[in-house]
Amino acid sequence: MKRRASVLLEALPYIRRFHGKILVLKLGGALMEEKLMDSICQDIVLLNYVGMKPLVVHGGGSDISEEMEKAGKKPEFIEGLRVTDEETMDIIYKSLGKINKKIVLGLGKHGGKSIGISGIDGGLVRAKKVEGKGKEKLGLVGEVEEIDASVVNYLINTGYIPVIAPMGADAEGTSLNLNADTVAAELSTSLQAEKFILLTDVPGVLEDQENKNSLIPRITLEDAQKLIDEKTVTEGMITKLKACVKSVKGGVKRAHIINGTAPHALLLELLTESGIGTMIEEAR
Template sequence: MEDMKMEQYLNRANMLVEALPYIQRLFGKTIVIKYGGAAMLNEDLTQKILEDVTLLKFVGMNPILVHGGGPDINNMLKALKIEPKFIDGLRVTDDQTMQVVQMVLTGKINKEIVAKLNGMGASAIGLCGIDGNILKAVKAPPKNGIDLGNVGKITSINTTLLKTLAHDQYIPVIAPVATGDAGESYNINADTVAGEIATALEAEKLIFLTDTDGIRTNENDPESLLYVASKTDILNMIEDGKITGGMLPKVSGCLSAIDHGVKRAHILNGTIPHPIILEIFTDSGIGTMVTG
Protein backbone atom coordinates (compact mmCIF):
# COMPACT_ATOMS: atom_id res chain seq x y z
CA MET A 1 0.00 0.00 0.00
CA GLU A 2 2.85 2.39 0.89
CA ASP A 3 4.52 1.62 -2.45
CA MET A 4 1.27 2.48 -4.28
CA LYS A 5 1.03 5.79 -2.42
CA MET A 6 4.65 6.63 -3.22
CA GLU A 7 4.03 5.87 -6.90
CA GLN A 8 1.02 8.22 -6.88
CA TYR A 9 3.12 10.97 -5.29
CA LEU A 10 5.89 10.46 -7.85
CA ASN A 11 3.36 10.65 -10.70
CA ARG A 12 2.11 13.95 -9.34
CA ALA A 13 5.66 15.24 -8.98
CA ASN A 14 6.45 14.25 -12.56
CA MET A 15 3.35 16.08 -13.78
CA LEU A 16 4.47 19.25 -12.01
CA VAL A 17 7.95 18.96 -13.49
CA GLU A 18 6.46 18.46 -16.96
CA ALA A 19 4.42 21.64 -16.47
CA LEU A 20 7.39 23.74 -15.31
CA PRO A 21 8.76 24.84 -18.74
CA TYR A 22 5.25 25.83 -19.87
CA ILE A 23 4.71 27.87 -16.71
CA GLN A 24 8.05 29.60 -17.26
CA ARG A 25 7.28 30.30 -20.92
CA LEU A 26 3.81 31.71 -20.23
CA PHE A 27 4.56 33.62 -17.02
CA GLY A 28 3.13 37.14 -17.33
CA LYS A 29 1.49 36.36 -20.68
CA THR A 30 -2.14 37.04 -21.60
CA ILE A 31 -4.35 34.05 -22.39
CA VAL A 32 -7.86 34.68 -23.73
CA ILE A 33 -10.31 31.84 -23.15
CA LYS A 34 -13.76 31.53 -24.67
CA TYR A 35 -16.08 29.35 -22.62
CA GLY A 36 -19.58 28.29 -23.62
CA GLY A 37 -21.75 25.53 -25.01
CA ALA A 38 -22.75 22.33 -23.26
CA ALA A 39 -19.92 22.56 -20.70
CA MET A 40 -21.72 25.54 -19.12
CA LEU A 41 -24.74 23.36 -18.35
CA ASN A 42 -22.72 20.79 -16.37
CA GLU A 43 -21.79 21.93 -12.86
CA ASP A 44 -18.90 19.46 -12.52
CA LEU A 45 -17.34 20.50 -15.85
CA THR A 46 -17.84 24.17 -15.02
CA GLN A 47 -16.05 23.64 -11.72
CA LYS A 48 -13.05 22.01 -13.40
CA ILE A 49 -12.76 24.62 -16.16
CA LEU A 50 -12.88 27.47 -13.65
CA GLU A 51 -10.30 25.65 -11.51
CA ASP A 52 -8.06 25.67 -14.59
CA VAL A 53 -8.56 29.41 -15.07
CA THR A 54 -7.84 30.07 -11.38
CA LEU A 55 -4.66 28.00 -11.57
CA LEU A 56 -3.42 30.01 -14.56
CA LYS A 57 -3.76 33.19 -12.52
CA PHE A 58 -2.01 31.81 -9.46
CA VAL A 59 1.01 30.58 -11.45
CA GLY A 60 1.55 34.04 -12.93
CA MET A 61 -0.43 34.13 -16.19
CA ASN A 62 -3.10 36.68 -17.12
CA PRO A 63 -6.27 34.84 -18.16
CA ILE A 64 -9.24 36.73 -19.58
CA LEU A 65 -12.47 34.73 -19.79
CA VAL A 66 -15.08 35.51 -22.46
CA HIS A 67 -18.28 33.52 -22.02
CA GLY A 68 -21.26 32.71 -24.17
CA GLY A 69 -24.60 31.40 -23.01
CA GLY A 70 -26.49 30.11 -26.04
CA PRO A 71 -28.27 27.21 -24.31
CA ASP A 72 -29.49 29.43 -21.44
CA ILE A 73 -30.62 32.10 -23.90
CA ASN A 74 -32.49 29.51 -25.96
CA ASN A 75 -34.19 28.13 -22.84
CA MET A 76 -35.36 31.59 -21.83
CA LEU A 77 -36.57 32.35 -25.37
CA LYS A 78 -38.47 29.07 -25.38
CA ALA A 79 -40.10 29.96 -22.06
CA LEU A 80 -41.19 33.26 -23.62
CA LYS A 81 -42.38 31.44 -26.77
CA ILE A 82 -39.81 33.19 -28.99
CA GLU A 83 -38.28 31.05 -31.74
CA PRO A 84 -34.45 31.33 -31.94
CA LYS A 85 -33.04 31.98 -35.43
CA PHE A 86 -29.44 31.56 -36.64
CA ILE A 87 -27.54 32.42 -39.82
CA ASP A 88 -24.10 30.74 -40.17
CA GLY A 89 -23.87 30.34 -36.40
CA LEU A 90 -24.91 33.95 -35.67
CA ARG A 91 -28.07 34.64 -33.68
CA VAL A 92 -30.66 36.84 -35.37
CA THR A 93 -31.39 39.35 -32.60
CA ASP A 94 -34.56 41.45 -32.75
CA ASP A 95 -35.38 43.94 -29.96
CA GLN A 96 -37.17 41.37 -27.80
CA THR A 97 -34.39 38.81 -28.22
CA MET A 98 -31.79 41.49 -27.39
CA GLN A 99 -33.46 42.10 -24.04
CA VAL A 100 -33.29 38.38 -23.27
CA VAL A 101 -29.68 38.13 -24.42
CA GLN A 102 -28.58 41.03 -22.23
CA MET A 103 -30.54 39.79 -19.22
CA VAL A 104 -29.22 36.22 -19.42
CA LEU A 105 -25.59 37.02 -20.30
CA THR A 106 -24.92 39.99 -18.04
CA GLY A 107 -27.41 39.45 -15.24
CA LYS A 108 -27.25 35.68 -14.78
CA ILE A 109 -24.33 33.83 -16.38
CA ASN A 110 -21.65 36.49 -15.90
CA LYS A 111 -22.31 36.82 -12.18
CA GLU A 112 -22.55 33.05 -11.67
CA ILE A 113 -19.09 32.59 -13.20
CA VAL A 114 -17.62 35.43 -11.16
CA ALA A 115 -19.08 34.03 -7.94
CA LYS A 116 -17.62 30.57 -8.64
CA LEU A 117 -14.15 31.96 -9.42
CA ASN A 118 -14.16 34.12 -6.31
CA GLY A 119 -15.24 31.08 -4.30
CA MET A 120 -12.00 29.41 -5.45
CA GLY A 121 -9.93 32.26 -4.07
CA ALA A 122 -9.54 34.21 -7.30
CA SER A 123 -10.36 37.90 -7.70
CA ALA A 124 -12.72 37.81 -10.67
CA ILE A 125 -14.54 40.87 -11.92
CA GLY A 126 -17.63 40.61 -14.14
CA LEU A 127 -17.98 42.95 -17.08
CA CYS A 128 -19.78 43.31 -20.37
CA GLY A 129 -18.73 45.38 -23.35
CA ILE A 130 -20.85 48.29 -22.13
CA ASP A 131 -18.75 48.71 -18.96
CA GLY A 132 -16.01 51.25 -19.56
CA ASN A 133 -16.74 51.06 -23.29
CA ILE A 134 -14.78 47.81 -23.38
CA LEU A 135 -16.50 46.86 -26.63
CA LYS A 136 -17.73 49.56 -29.01
CA ALA A 137 -19.70 48.38 -32.04
CA VAL A 138 -21.87 49.36 -34.98
CA LYS A 139 -24.72 47.38 -36.48
CA ALA A 140 -23.45 44.39 -38.43
CA PRO A 141 -24.27 44.17 -42.15
CA PRO A 142 -26.84 41.63 -43.39
CA LYS A 143 -25.75 38.00 -43.61
CA ASN A 144 -26.75 36.20 -46.78
CA GLY A 145 -29.17 39.05 -47.43
CA ILE A 146 -30.84 38.70 -44.00
CA ASP A 147 -30.85 41.52 -41.45
CA LEU A 148 -29.37 40.16 -38.19
CA GLY A 149 -31.10 42.82 -36.08
CA ASN A 150 -29.21 44.04 -33.02
CA VAL A 151 -26.04 42.16 -33.87
CA GLY A 152 -22.93 44.28 -33.76
CA LYS A 153 -19.56 44.51 -35.44
CA ILE A 154 -16.77 45.55 -33.08
CA THR A 155 -15.12 48.87 -33.91
CA SER A 156 -12.88 49.37 -30.87
CA ILE A 157 -11.75 47.65 -27.65
CA ASN A 158 -10.72 49.40 -24.45
CA THR A 159 -7.40 47.58 -24.09
CA THR A 160 -6.19 49.95 -21.35
CA LEU A 161 -8.90 48.83 -18.95
CA LEU A 162 -8.48 45.14 -19.78
CA LYS A 163 -4.69 45.30 -19.35
CA THR A 164 -5.02 47.21 -16.07
CA LEU A 165 -7.28 44.53 -14.64
CA ALA A 166 -5.60 41.43 -16.11
CA HIS A 167 -2.05 42.53 -15.23
CA ASP A 168 -3.18 43.22 -11.67
CA GLN A 169 -4.82 40.64 -9.41
CA TYR A 170 -8.08 40.35 -11.36
CA ILE A 171 -9.53 37.84 -13.81
CA PRO A 172 -11.81 39.80 -16.18
CA VAL A 173 -14.95 37.82 -17.06
CA ILE A 174 -16.61 39.36 -20.11
CA ALA A 175 -20.15 38.97 -21.42
CA PRO A 176 -20.33 39.59 -25.21
CA VAL A 177 -22.68 42.58 -25.22
CA ALA A 178 -21.31 45.77 -26.84
CA THR A 179 -22.41 49.38 -26.96
CA GLY A 180 -22.92 51.81 -29.83
CA ASP A 181 -22.21 55.54 -29.99
CA ALA A 182 -25.79 56.34 -28.96
CA GLY A 183 -25.73 53.92 -26.03
CA GLU A 184 -27.60 51.15 -27.84
CA SER A 185 -26.76 47.53 -27.01
CA TYR A 186 -25.49 44.96 -29.51
CA ASN A 187 -25.26 41.21 -29.30
CA ILE A 188 -21.84 39.96 -30.43
CA ASN A 189 -20.95 36.34 -30.98
CA ALA A 190 -18.73 35.30 -28.04
CA ASP A 191 -16.25 33.54 -30.34
CA THR A 192 -15.83 36.78 -32.29
CA VAL A 193 -15.36 38.79 -29.08
CA ALA A 194 -12.68 36.41 -27.80
CA GLY A 195 -10.81 36.57 -31.10
CA GLU A 196 -10.98 40.37 -31.26
CA ILE A 197 -9.83 40.79 -27.65
CA ALA A 198 -6.95 38.36 -28.16
CA THR A 199 -5.92 40.30 -31.25
CA ALA A 200 -6.17 43.71 -29.58
CA LEU A 201 -4.13 42.56 -26.58
CA GLU A 202 -1.62 40.59 -28.69
CA ALA A 203 -2.32 37.62 -26.46
CA GLU A 204 0.06 34.69 -26.26
CA LYS A 205 -2.78 32.20 -26.63
CA LEU A 206 -6.43 32.15 -27.67
CA ILE A 207 -8.40 29.12 -26.52
CA PHE A 208 -11.90 28.15 -27.64
CA LEU A 209 -13.67 25.58 -25.47
CA THR A 210 -16.30 23.81 -27.57
CA ASP A 211 -18.60 20.78 -27.50
CA THR A 212 -16.30 18.79 -29.81
CA ASP A 213 -12.68 17.69 -29.67
CA GLY A 214 -11.52 20.21 -32.30
CA ILE A 215 -11.59 20.50 -36.07
CA ARG A 216 -12.38 17.27 -37.93
CA THR A 217 -12.03 16.60 -41.62
CA ASN A 218 -15.26 14.61 -41.19
CA GLU A 219 -17.42 16.06 -38.43
CA ASN A 220 -19.01 12.66 -37.76
CA ASP A 221 -15.70 10.82 -37.40
CA PRO A 222 -13.74 11.41 -34.15
CA GLU A 223 -10.71 9.75 -35.74
CA SER A 224 -10.50 12.54 -38.33
CA LEU A 225 -9.41 15.15 -35.75
CA LEU A 226 -6.73 17.56 -36.95
CA TYR A 227 -4.19 18.17 -34.17
CA VAL A 228 -2.67 20.98 -36.23
CA ALA A 229 -4.56 22.95 -38.90
CA SER A 230 -3.03 25.66 -41.07
CA LYS A 231 -4.86 28.67 -42.48
CA THR A 232 -4.84 26.99 -45.90
CA ASP A 233 -6.33 23.78 -44.45
CA ILE A 234 -9.15 25.70 -42.80
CA LEU A 235 -9.99 27.88 -45.82
CA ASN A 236 -10.14 24.77 -48.00
CA MET A 237 -12.44 23.01 -45.52
CA ILE A 238 -14.76 26.03 -45.39
CA GLU A 239 -14.91 26.12 -49.18
CA ASP A 240 -15.64 22.37 -49.27
CA GLY A 241 -18.45 22.74 -46.71
CA LYS A 242 -16.61 20.72 -44.03
CA ILE A 243 -16.66 23.59 -41.53
CA THR A 244 -20.12 25.07 -41.03
CA GLY A 245 -22.51 26.50 -38.43
CA GLY A 246 -21.18 27.29 -34.98
CA MET A 247 -17.63 26.22 -35.85
CA LEU A 248 -17.32 29.04 -38.42
CA PRO A 249 -17.02 31.92 -35.89
CA LYS A 250 -14.44 29.89 -33.94
CA VAL A 251 -12.14 29.19 -36.87
CA SER A 252 -12.61 32.77 -38.13
CA GLY A 253 -11.60 34.05 -34.70
CA CYS A 254 -8.54 31.79 -34.74
CA LEU A 255 -7.45 32.90 -38.21
CA SER A 256 -7.95 36.59 -37.49
CA ALA A 257 -6.00 36.32 -34.24
CA ILE A 258 -3.11 34.44 -35.85
CA ASP A 259 -3.00 36.97 -38.71
CA HIS A 260 -2.71 39.82 -36.18
CA GLY A 261 0.05 38.56 -33.91
CA VAL A 262 -1.51 36.05 -31.50
CA LYS A 263 1.09 33.29 -31.10
CA ARG A 264 -1.18 30.24 -30.81
CA ALA A 265 -4.92 29.56 -31.19
CA HIS A 266 -6.56 26.36 -29.96
CA ILE A 267 -9.96 24.70 -30.28
CA LEU A 268 -10.46 22.26 -27.40
CA ASN A 269 -13.17 19.97 -26.10
CA GLY A 270 -14.63 21.75 -23.08
CA THR A 271 -16.70 18.70 -22.09
CA ILE A 272 -13.72 16.79 -20.70
CA PRO A 273 -12.24 17.55 -17.26
CA HIS A 274 -9.48 20.18 -17.05
CA PRO A 275 -9.07 20.81 -20.80
CA ILE A 276 -7.02 23.99 -20.34
CA ILE A 277 -4.45 22.32 -18.09
CA LEU A 278 -4.22 19.36 -20.44
CA GLU A 279 -3.50 21.67 -23.37
CA ILE A 280 -1.16 24.17 -21.74
CA PHE A 281 0.77 22.09 -19.23
CA THR A 282 1.36 18.77 -21.02
CA ASP A 283 3.72 17.79 -23.81
CA SER A 284 1.05 16.13 -25.95
CA GLY A 285 -1.80 18.64 -25.58
CA ILE A 286 -5.33 18.06 -26.87
CA GLY A 287 -7.64 19.45 -29.54
CA THR A 288 -6.64 21.42 -32.64
CA MET A 289 -3.91 24.03 -32.77
CA VAL A 290 -4.41 26.59 -35.55
CA THR A 291 -1.33 27.97 -37.25
CA GLY A 292 -0.69 30.58 -39.92
Protein backbone atom coordinates in the same frame (compact mmCIF):
# COMPACT_ATOMS: atom_id res chain seq x y z
CA MET B 1 4.95 9.39 -6.10
CA LYS B 2 7.47 9.48 -9.00
CA ARG B 3 4.58 9.66 -11.48
CA ARG B 4 3.13 12.69 -9.70
CA ALA B 5 6.52 14.38 -9.70
CA SER B 6 6.96 13.69 -13.42
CA VAL B 7 3.60 15.33 -14.15
CA LEU B 8 4.69 18.47 -12.33
CA LEU B 9 8.07 18.47 -14.07
CA GLU B 10 6.41 18.14 -17.49
CA ALA B 11 4.38 21.26 -16.68
CA LEU B 12 7.38 23.34 -15.54
CA PRO B 13 8.69 24.52 -18.94
CA TYR B 14 5.19 25.58 -19.99
CA ILE B 15 4.59 27.43 -16.73
CA ARG B 16 7.89 29.24 -17.28
CA ARG B 17 7.10 29.96 -20.96
CA PHE B 18 3.65 31.39 -20.29
CA HIS B 19 4.42 33.22 -17.02
CA GLY B 20 3.12 36.79 -17.30
CA LYS B 21 1.43 36.05 -20.64
CA ILE B 22 -2.17 36.90 -21.51
CA LEU B 23 -4.52 34.00 -22.28
CA VAL B 24 -7.91 34.80 -23.83
CA LEU B 25 -10.35 31.98 -23.05
CA LYS B 26 -13.73 31.71 -24.74
CA LEU B 27 -16.26 29.47 -22.97
CA GLY B 28 -19.12 28.11 -25.05
CA GLY B 29 -22.68 28.04 -23.74
CA ALA B 30 -22.65 24.23 -23.67
CA LEU B 31 -20.10 24.30 -20.81
CA MET B 32 -22.28 26.02 -18.23
CA GLU B 33 -23.31 22.80 -16.46
CA GLU B 34 -22.21 23.00 -12.82
CA LYS B 35 -19.61 20.19 -12.69
CA LEU B 36 -18.02 21.21 -15.98
CA MET B 37 -17.82 24.83 -14.94
CA ASP B 38 -16.27 23.89 -11.59
CA SER B 39 -13.42 22.00 -13.32
CA ILE B 40 -12.83 24.85 -15.80
CA CYS B 41 -12.79 27.46 -13.01
CA GLN B 42 -10.24 25.39 -11.08
CA ASP B 43 -7.96 25.34 -14.12
CA ILE B 44 -8.29 29.09 -14.71
CA VAL B 45 -7.50 29.95 -11.09
CA LEU B 46 -4.48 27.62 -11.08
CA LEU B 47 -3.13 29.25 -14.25
CA ASN B 48 -3.59 32.64 -12.61
CA TYR B 49 -1.80 31.57 -9.43
CA VAL B 50 1.26 30.33 -11.36
CA GLY B 51 1.65 33.73 -12.99
CA MET B 52 -0.41 33.65 -16.19
CA LYS B 53 -3.00 36.32 -17.02
CA PRO B 54 -6.23 34.61 -18.09
CA LEU B 55 -9.43 36.38 -19.05
CA VAL B 56 -12.75 34.86 -20.00
CA VAL B 57 -15.24 35.70 -22.75
CA HIS B 58 -18.40 33.60 -22.47
CA GLY B 59 -21.31 32.73 -24.69
CA GLY B 60 -24.83 31.81 -23.67
CA GLY B 61 -26.67 30.68 -26.78
CA SER B 62 -28.59 27.74 -25.32
CA ASP B 63 -29.66 29.68 -22.20
CA ILE B 64 -30.85 32.59 -24.34
CA SER B 65 -32.86 30.29 -26.61
CA GLU B 66 -34.42 28.59 -23.58
CA GLU B 67 -35.45 31.92 -22.06
CA MET B 68 -36.85 33.09 -25.39
CA GLU B 69 -39.02 29.97 -25.64
CA LYS B 70 -40.28 30.54 -22.09
CA ALA B 71 -41.31 34.03 -23.20
CA GLY B 72 -43.14 32.59 -26.22
CA LYS B 73 -40.52 33.70 -28.75
CA LYS B 74 -39.10 31.30 -31.31
CA PRO B 75 -35.31 31.66 -31.74
CA GLU B 76 -34.45 32.55 -35.34
CA PHE B 77 -31.02 32.69 -36.98
CA ILE B 78 -29.62 34.12 -40.21
CA GLU B 79 -26.17 32.80 -41.18
CA GLY B 80 -25.61 31.74 -37.57
CA LEU B 81 -26.58 35.15 -36.11
CA ARG B 82 -29.56 35.44 -33.75
CA VAL B 83 -32.37 37.71 -34.90
CA THR B 84 -32.56 40.25 -32.05
CA ASP B 85 -35.43 42.65 -31.42
CA GLU B 86 -35.74 44.78 -28.27
CA GLU B 87 -37.54 42.04 -26.31
CA THR B 88 -34.86 39.53 -27.26
CA MET B 89 -32.18 42.03 -26.25
CA ASP B 90 -33.73 42.23 -22.78
CA ILE B 91 -33.60 38.42 -22.55
CA ILE B 92 -29.93 38.48 -23.66
CA TYR B 93 -29.10 41.01 -20.92
CA LYS B 94 -30.71 38.78 -18.32
CA SER B 95 -29.23 35.48 -19.55
CA LEU B 96 -25.68 36.75 -20.09
CA GLY B 97 -25.74 38.57 -16.74
CA LYS B 98 -26.73 35.35 -14.98
CA ILE B 99 -24.01 33.33 -16.71
CA ASN B 100 -21.42 36.06 -16.07
CA LYS B 101 -22.03 36.02 -12.33
CA LYS B 102 -22.07 32.21 -12.29
CA ILE B 103 -18.53 32.18 -13.70
CA VAL B 104 -17.37 34.92 -11.30
CA LEU B 105 -18.74 32.92 -8.36
CA GLY B 106 -17.09 29.74 -9.67
CA LEU B 107 -13.70 31.42 -9.91
CA GLY B 108 -14.15 32.94 -6.45
CA LYS B 109 -14.94 29.52 -4.98
CA HIS B 110 -11.42 28.38 -5.89
CA GLY B 111 -9.68 31.51 -4.66
CA GLY B 112 -9.64 33.58 -7.85
CA LYS B 113 -10.26 37.32 -7.88
CA SER B 114 -12.55 38.07 -10.79
CA ILE B 115 -14.78 40.87 -12.02
CA GLY B 116 -17.68 40.46 -14.41
CA ILE B 117 -18.17 43.08 -17.11
CA SER B 118 -19.65 43.30 -20.59
CA GLY B 119 -18.31 44.80 -23.79
CA ILE B 120 -20.44 47.85 -23.04
CA ASP B 121 -18.52 48.67 -19.84
CA GLY B 122 -15.68 51.15 -20.08
CA GLY B 123 -16.20 51.48 -23.82
CA LEU B 124 -14.57 48.06 -24.23
CA VAL B 125 -16.32 47.11 -27.49
CA ARG B 126 -17.47 49.70 -30.01
CA ALA B 127 -19.77 47.98 -32.47
CA LYS B 128 -21.91 48.71 -35.49
CA LYS B 129 -25.03 47.03 -36.82
CA VAL B 130 -24.47 44.14 -39.19
CA GLU B 131 -25.35 45.28 -42.69
CA GLY B 132 -25.81 43.55 -46.01
CA LYS B 133 -28.41 42.05 -48.25
CA GLY B 134 -30.81 39.78 -46.36
CA LYS B 135 -29.48 40.86 -42.96
CA GLU B 136 -31.88 43.75 -42.34
CA LYS B 137 -34.08 41.41 -40.29
CA LEU B 138 -31.30 40.73 -37.78
CA GLY B 139 -32.18 43.87 -35.83
CA LEU B 140 -29.93 44.65 -32.85
CA VAL B 141 -27.04 42.46 -33.99
CA GLY B 142 -23.62 43.99 -34.33
CA GLU B 143 -20.06 43.38 -35.41
CA VAL B 144 -16.95 44.65 -33.68
CA GLU B 145 -15.74 47.99 -34.98
CA GLU B 146 -13.12 48.86 -32.36
CA ILE B 147 -11.71 47.48 -29.09
CA ASP B 148 -10.51 49.70 -26.25
CA ALA B 149 -8.89 47.17 -23.94
CA SER B 150 -7.67 49.67 -21.31
CA VAL B 151 -10.18 48.49 -18.69
CA VAL B 152 -9.20 44.84 -19.31
CA ASN B 153 -5.49 45.68 -19.13
CA TYR B 154 -6.06 47.44 -15.82
CA LEU B 155 -7.90 44.44 -14.37
CA ILE B 156 -5.41 41.77 -15.45
CA ASN B 157 -2.43 43.88 -14.37
CA THR B 158 -3.92 44.25 -10.88
CA GLY B 159 -4.44 40.52 -10.46
CA TYR B 160 -8.09 40.18 -11.48
CA ILE B 161 -9.58 37.70 -13.93
CA PRO B 162 -12.00 39.63 -16.17
CA VAL B 163 -15.16 37.74 -17.16
CA ILE B 164 -16.67 39.40 -20.24
CA ALA B 165 -20.17 39.12 -21.72
CA PRO B 166 -20.23 39.58 -25.54
CA MET B 167 -22.18 42.80 -25.99
CA GLY B 168 -21.18 46.12 -27.46
CA ALA B 169 -22.53 49.59 -28.08
CA ASP B 170 -22.62 51.70 -31.23
CA ALA B 171 -21.76 55.39 -31.58
CA GLU B 172 -25.35 56.36 -30.67
CA GLY B 173 -25.27 54.37 -27.42
CA THR B 174 -27.43 51.48 -28.64
CA SER B 175 -26.49 48.11 -27.18
CA LEU B 176 -25.92 45.32 -29.71
CA ASN B 177 -25.78 41.53 -29.53
CA LEU B 178 -22.39 40.21 -30.68
CA ASN B 179 -20.95 36.80 -31.55
CA ALA B 180 -18.82 35.67 -28.59
CA ASP B 181 -16.20 33.90 -30.74
CA THR B 182 -15.65 37.09 -32.72
CA VAL B 183 -15.45 39.29 -29.61
CA ALA B 184 -12.90 36.93 -28.04
CA ALA B 185 -10.78 36.85 -31.23
CA GLU B 186 -10.80 40.65 -31.57
CA LEU B 187 -9.91 41.06 -27.90
CA SER B 188 -7.03 38.59 -28.15
CA THR B 189 -5.64 40.54 -31.10
CA SER B 190 -6.04 43.89 -29.34
CA LEU B 191 -4.23 42.55 -26.26
CA GLN B 192 -1.61 40.69 -28.36
CA ALA B 193 -2.35 37.63 -26.27
CA GLU B 194 0.01 34.67 -26.15
CA LYS B 195 -2.90 32.31 -26.75
CA PHE B 196 -6.54 32.39 -27.81
CA ILE B 197 -8.35 29.27 -26.60
CA LEU B 198 -11.88 28.27 -27.59
CA LEU B 199 -13.40 25.77 -25.16
CA THR B 200 -16.32 23.97 -26.76
CA ASP B 201 -18.08 20.59 -26.56
CA VAL B 202 -16.25 18.87 -29.44
CA PRO B 203 -12.68 17.45 -29.48
CA GLY B 204 -11.37 20.09 -31.91
CA VAL B 205 -11.07 20.12 -35.70
CA LEU B 206 -11.88 16.68 -37.13
CA GLU B 207 -10.65 15.24 -40.41
CA ASP B 208 -13.83 13.17 -40.62
CA GLN B 209 -16.89 14.82 -39.02
CA GLU B 210 -18.42 11.41 -38.32
CA ASN B 211 -15.34 10.13 -36.49
CA LYS B 212 -14.47 11.80 -33.19
CA ASN B 213 -11.13 9.97 -33.19
CA SER B 214 -9.98 11.81 -36.34
CA LEU B 215 -8.74 14.88 -34.45
CA ILE B 216 -6.23 17.09 -36.29
CA PRO B 217 -3.84 18.14 -33.49
CA ARG B 218 -2.04 20.94 -35.34
CA ILE B 219 -2.87 22.98 -38.44
CA THR B 220 -1.43 26.06 -40.13
CA LEU B 221 -3.36 29.16 -41.19
CA GLU B 222 -3.21 27.88 -44.76
CA ASP B 223 -4.68 24.51 -43.69
CA ALA B 224 -7.42 26.20 -41.68
CA GLN B 225 -8.41 28.49 -44.55
CA LYS B 226 -8.60 25.49 -46.88
CA LEU B 227 -10.93 23.66 -44.46
CA ILE B 228 -13.15 26.76 -44.33
CA ASP B 229 -13.19 27.36 -48.09
CA GLU B 230 -13.92 23.73 -48.91
CA LYS B 231 -16.50 23.48 -46.09
CA THR B 232 -14.79 20.35 -44.84
CA VAL B 233 -15.83 21.35 -41.32
CA THR B 234 -19.34 22.00 -39.99
CA GLU B 235 -20.95 25.45 -39.93
CA GLY B 236 -20.35 25.92 -36.19
CA MET B 237 -16.70 24.96 -36.54
CA ILE B 238 -16.30 27.32 -39.52
CA THR B 239 -17.14 30.26 -37.22
CA LYS B 240 -14.61 29.06 -34.66
CA LEU B 241 -11.88 28.46 -37.23
CA LYS B 242 -12.47 31.92 -38.73
CA ALA B 243 -12.04 33.43 -35.26
CA CYS B 244 -8.80 31.49 -34.74
CA VAL B 245 -7.43 32.51 -38.16
CA LYS B 246 -8.28 36.15 -37.46
CA SER B 247 -6.54 36.10 -34.08
CA VAL B 248 -3.33 34.48 -35.36
CA LYS B 249 -3.21 36.79 -38.39
CA GLY B 250 -3.59 39.67 -35.92
CA GLY B 251 -0.49 38.69 -33.95
CA VAL B 252 -1.67 36.11 -31.41
CA LYS B 253 1.01 33.40 -31.14
CA ARG B 254 -1.32 30.39 -31.28
CA ALA B 255 -5.02 29.61 -31.17
CA HIS B 256 -6.57 26.43 -29.81
CA ILE B 257 -9.93 24.66 -30.08
CA ILE B 258 -10.38 22.16 -27.27
CA ASN B 259 -13.04 20.00 -25.68
CA GLY B 260 -13.99 21.83 -22.48
CA THR B 261 -16.09 18.88 -21.30
CA ALA B 262 -12.90 16.85 -20.69
CA PRO B 263 -11.73 17.08 -17.04
CA HIS B 264 -9.10 19.81 -16.65
CA ALA B 265 -8.92 20.36 -20.41
CA LEU B 266 -7.09 23.68 -20.08
CA LEU B 267 -4.26 22.22 -18.03
CA LEU B 268 -3.86 19.29 -20.40
CA GLU B 269 -3.74 21.57 -23.46
CA LEU B 270 -1.41 24.18 -22.00
CA LEU B 271 0.89 22.26 -19.67
CA THR B 272 1.56 18.98 -21.50
CA GLU B 273 3.55 18.12 -24.60
CA SER B 274 0.73 16.32 -26.43
CA GLY B 275 -2.23 18.58 -25.58
CA ILE B 276 -5.79 17.41 -26.25
CA GLY B 277 -7.25 19.65 -28.97
CA THR B 278 -6.37 21.39 -32.23
CA MET B 279 -3.72 24.11 -32.29
CA ILE B 280 -3.73 26.69 -35.08
CA GLU B 281 -0.48 28.52 -35.85
CA GLU B 282 1.00 30.62 -38.64
CA ALA B 283 3.40 27.95 -39.91
CA ARG B 284 4.92 24.71 -38.67
